[in-house]
Amino acid sequence: MRKSILLLLLLPLFTTAQKLPSIEEKTNGLKKYEGYFNFYWDENTGKVWLEVDKLETEFLYVVSLPAGLGSNDIGLDRGLLGEDRVVKFNKVGRKILLIQPNYSYRALSNDAAEKRAVEQAFAQTTVWGFTTEAESNGKFLVDATDFLMRDAMKVSNSIRRMRQGNYVLDKTRSAMYLARTKNFPLNSELEVTVTYTNSDGEVGNFVQSVAPSTEAITLRIHHSLVQLPDNNYKPRLFDPRSSFIPVSFYDYASPVSDPIEKQYIIRHRLKKKDPSAAKSEAVKPIIYYLDNGTPEPIRSALLDGGKWWNQAFEAAGYTNAFDVRILPDSADPMDIRYNMINWVHRSTRGWSYGASVVDPRTGEIIKGQVSLGSLRVRQDYLIFSGLLSPYETGIPANDKMLQAALARLRQLSAHEIGHTIGLMHNYAASVSNRASVMDYPHPTIRVNAAGEMDFSSVYDDKIGDWDKVAVTWGYRDFPAGTNEKTALNTIITEANKKGLQFISDRDARAPGGLHPQAHLWDNGANAADELKEVMKVRSKALQQFGEKNIVPGMPMAMLEDALVPVYFYHRYQIEAATKLVGGMYYNYALRGDGQLITKMLSKEEQRKALNAIVDCIDPKVLMIPDRIAALIPPRPSGYGSSRELFRKRTGLSFDQLSPAETGADLPFSFLFNSERLSRMVQQEVNGGLGVAEMIQVLIDKTWKAPRRTGMEALIQQQTEQVLLTYLLAASVDENNSFLVRAVLQKALSDLKKQIDLQLKTATGITAGHLQLALERMKNPKDAKPTLHKEAPPGAPIGCEE
Known part of the structure; x- marks a missing residue:
């Protein structure tokens, strides 16, 4: 009886120790792709078998997206590159691990112990674990199917991050893409078709606009296993004046007198x-x-x-x-x-x-x-x-x-x-x-x-x-x-x-x-x-x-599409001009290189720029002429609205005030940036343009300017309220220094006195305009800048709204 029990206990050990089949036996009848890493395609099971013949040899592993989603906002474009990693195979028993060494921390030294100390101090990443299924002459065969068909491009995360749905990889709807699966002497290229299904039913507009059916999204992911270059390349050290992109790492073999962070340029x-x-x-x-x-x-x-x-x-x-x-x-x-x-x-x-x-x-x-x-x-x-x-x-x-x-x-x-x-x-x-x-x-x-x-x-x-x-x-x-x-x-x-x-x-x-x-x-x-x-x-x-x-033959409503970029044609140049207000010349100077280090702009330069900016908020400049507005009817059936058009408060009809509100908001949003205001307070003591003078110029151009008539009068009053929004918000913004807030409080006090005086003789909508301003002054914390109708995208639309 005891012998029987002992035999049963030893049986798993004998089973585990059984000799693995040869690679030739395991892959008999499978299609072989010879190259950097040989691999085999099993038509019956849909599996890919990878032959690992280079243990502890580093190579480059790159994933990419050859067939994308088509939504710029989500960002999963055709041709998108994923992370490129240096990796190596490490064998432990039947387990083969794909290891990514940590090249962010190194010791550029010939001392093996010194290098080992750094390697052991910082974590590595195990990208994947395989099990050896066959072996021949120091070569090992592993099933790479699950490795290839994982969400290597983090597609699910990208979609979820943009709140477009809870999509997860569905392996039952994924398979190898053999048309782009190839092998070459120095690189092995494998591609898979991957499908993501929505697990909770909620789908965002970005996905709805590009997917034929929102129940599933099918993309392709490409895997490249590439031999690393030889050692004949000589890195070039980074210079911040050169305009080259650096890669950086920490070299713990650096002498104490040298910087520990090292940088090479990419080229x-x-x-x-x-x-x-x-x-x-x-x-x-x-x-x-x-x-x-x-x-x-x-x-x-x-x-x-x-x-x-x-x-x-x-x-x-x-x-x-x-x-x-x-x-x-x-x-x-x-x-x-x-x-x-x-x-x-x-x-x-x-x-x-x-x-x-x-x-x-x-x-x-x-x-x-x-x-x-x-x-x-x-x-x-x-x-x-x-x-x-x-x-x-x-x-x-x-x-x-x-x-x-x-x-x-x-x-x-x-x-x-x-x-x-x-x-x-x-x-x-x-x-x-x-x-x-x-x-x-x-x-x-x-x-x-x-x-x-x-x-x-x-x-x-x-x-x-x-x-x-x-x-x-x-x-x-x-x-x-x-x-x-x-x-x-x-x-x-x-x-x-x-x-x-x-x-x-x-x-x-x-x-x-x-x-x-x-x-x-x-x-x-x-x-x-x-x-x-x-x-x-x-x-x-x-x-x-x-x-x-x-x-x-085009609908007249489409005139708005052409009008938007014309109306905001100046948007970037006005932003550039605001940088002269509170600006400073400087270079990426190194000690002893003779370059200008820093130099404040003169008060005259700053005033000139400010005057050019305030010219752009003149009601006549901000107004879209009546004759143009009369040419733009509501959009016809079949032509939807979009973020490329003016925002409206008037329903379907064209809104003349909304573009003017945005046009005024743009320069104020830059001029009242807290960093700029804090600089100006400090620069003023050295002869620069001060916050108080800037505010006075803006008030003179708006609240103290001669009154306009018609649509220009409405735009003038609207612009004054937009300016008041920024004055109020900045006066209680804790990102501004105490001195900035003190200047703003004084400016608001002076403005209130002026409005009180004007209200004594004002009538109609002008009186209402002044009363609204006084009411808003009671609660400056309620003023929310840049909540006015936003400008349509000017630059290419980014990945965030």
């Missing part, structure tokens, strides 16, 4: 065939491929703009080192070997962007991936149509709108490729004769001496001078014996002497913008001067606006 590998030559061909040129689904004439425009970068590489000492070609029909755009420019369709217009697959160990770019939103060109066409009023009898033979839109696409192609070769935005380029395609360019249009719109220089047609400097700094291959640090510093300092600047995102996008020469979608060496030029274009466009802004 493609590029070497001269002859480093000693002033100009040389590259050992391997950088080639980008344009989506072969891109139509003409867009295709040619994108090719032309992308090829501009060869001008920069020529300046860096290379010959024919950069090119853009059409993707061959036989190539897979998700193949890690191809730098891609994707033409991406969405249900709404949205951002274009450039991303890269980067080796986090060194910063070397493995693959550039550009996504260009196809609907943006239509918005540009609409803007130019609104400015030109071109439709006398239909689309003119000389289609200026199309030519301008294509010029914009050339610049867009160059811009997004620029990110994928390693470059940040440069928003200070517009003040230096369009020195960089990495700026966001507003169309440069003028009203000429004949009073006509001049489109002769709407966008640039070449790479910029700063771009040549940046590529030279990042990619120049120096001859042996060169002191690289000195040579790189010389490139930057010489550029600065020529007046070329680099200021990037944080400085340009901050709501309380500080740098007077860094802004998105602006033009001109001086923002205030350019604002006056932009207002001339806007005025001319409104003067000629009418039936000819839409083609014959």
Whole structure:
């Protein structure tokens, strides 16, 4: 009996220890894909078997989205890259783990113990666990099906985060996508069709607008297993003046006197065939491929703009080192070997962007991936149509709108490729004769001496001078014996002497913008001067606006679509001008490099900008003429409203006051930013423009200005209430300093005295207007700025509402 019990206890051990089948036996009859990692397709079970023959060997693992959702707001675009990771297989018994080492923390040392101490101090990630099912000669076969069919792109999270539904992966409706499953010597590419089902029935509008049925969403996820580059690439240290994007990590082997955080720039590998030559061909040129689904004439425009970068590489000492070609029909755009420019369709217009697959160990770019939103060109066409009023009898033979839109696409192609070769935005380029395609360019249009719109220089047609400097700094291959640090510093300092600047995102996008020469979608060496030029274009466009802004046969209500971008044509230049108020010049200066560090704008510069801004809130400027309003009826059946139109308080009829309210709100929202006000209080003691003086200028232009009549009177009173909203809210905003709030309290007290005096003789709606203001002054905490009718999107619609 005891022997029987012992046998039963040992039986599981004998079973576990049984010899596994060979890989040849296990995969007999299956389709084999030979390449970097061999894998096998089982038609009967729908499984993929992966052959692991490289243990403890690091490789690159990248996931991407070759077939997207089509909603810009949710952001799951075709061509979207997921996280790129360095990983390795680790075997423990029959278990094979896919491990991601932690390259954010390292020890750049030859001492194995020192390196091990850092590795053990910080967590790694186990991406997946497999079980060995067959073995042959040091190779191990695992079932990779569940690994491939998981939610590797976090689609469920993206949809849930936008409150569009509780979608979860349904494996019963998911399968391999064999048409895009391939294998190559240096990379294995596997693709799956994945379906997500809605578990609670509630679905948001973004999903409803793109999915054929909201019960399920089917997308595709692509997995790339890629051999890492060799060790012959030399990283280049990051310089904050260079405009290159860094990768950073902590090096715990650094001497105590050195910074522990290290940064390399990201860039493609590029070497001269002859480093000693002033100009040389590259050992391997950088080639980008344009989506072969891109139509003409867009295709040619994108090719032309992308090829501009060869001008920069020529300046860096290379010959024919950069090119853009059409993707061959036989190539897979998700193949890690191809730098891609994707033409991406969405249900709404949205951002274009450039991303890269980067080796986090060194910063070397493995693959550039550009996504260009196809609907943006239509918005540009609409803007130019609104400015030109071109439709006398239909689309003119000389289609200026199309030519301008294509010029914009050339610049867009160059811009997004620029990110994928390693470059940040440069928003200070517009003040230096369009020195960089990495700026966001507003169309440069003028009203000429004949009073006509001049489109002769709407966008640039070449790479910029700063771009040549940046590529030279990042990619120049120096001859042996060169002191690289000195040579790189010389490139930057010489550029600065020529007046070329680099200021990037944080400085340009901050709501309380500080740098007077860094802004998105602006033009001109001086923002205030350019604002006056932009207002001339806007005025001319409104003067000629009418039936000819839409083609014959189109509903008259569609005039509103063309009117919106014309009315708000100045929106970005006015924001740029506000940065001169309380602004400060500065650079990303290093100690000893000779650059300007900081310099406050003079009071005269700030006053000039403020005066240009207040001119834009004149009731005559804010008013949409009666003749235009009379041309826009309610939208007909079959034509819905959208966020691209003016917000209304008047129901179906056109609202003349709402656009004017938004037009006044825009400059106030920037001028009354708490950071700006706090700076102005401090700058005033050093001769700068103070908050009290700014408020007095605004009150003189509004509450103390001569009274208007008709619709202009209504707009004047509305603007005064909008200004009062900002004064009240700022006076009790604890983000403002005590001194700022003190100045505002005094201004409100003075304004109340003025309103009390005016009310003694006021009648009708004017009396009501003044009484409303006094009533609102009793409860300043109830004032909510920027709750007025918001402007429709100007820039491409982002991922958040």
